[in-house]
Amino acid sequence: DAGITQSPRYKITETGRQVTLMCHQTWSHSYMFWYRQDLGHGLRLIYYSAAADITDKGEVPDGYVVSRSKTENFPLTLESATRSQTSVYFCASGPSGTHEQYFGPGTRLTVT
Template sequence: DAGITQSPRYKITETGRQVTLMCHQTWSHSYMFWYRQDLGHGLRLIYYSAAADITDKGEVPDGYVVSRSKTENFPLTLESATRSQTSVYFCASKSGVGETQYFGPGTRLLVL
């Protein structure tokens, strides 16, 4: 499918488990982002990537790991999930021109 997709859409896990959220975009956008959305906080940037093999921390990176071996994929891994990581996670991408980010549909994660 064209656009930006995320999988899974819903995930329930337990504290201490490793979880990977997937993000795939078909536009060959150079920039990709991971945000979390929590009540009272809006969208907060976790990690971003300017190109394949280039990643950097955002506002709330602790407990998360990212990689970007291919331009189209940007997985987010929770190394040892905690309850505070219960959230809705959005992946986004944008080209090198202009300011508009395009968001995926989100992954709702519940950590028990």
């Protein structure tokens, strides 16, 4: 089915472990985004990508790594998870020429 999916939907990991959150879209949108949503902070942009092999930092990039080898995939890696990275993570995609963004269902990550 067309759309944007995220996996896993829920993840519990320990401090210091590496964890990768996956995002896949079937619209062939040029732009993809990673946000985290926390109470009191709203949605904050972590990284975004304008096309395959082009990525750029958002508002809160520290502790995160992204890659985009294919247009449809945009994984987010926490290289050494910390408790402060406990959050709900949303992936979004959007076509070039507009500012519209279409969000995935989110991944709830807990770092113990």
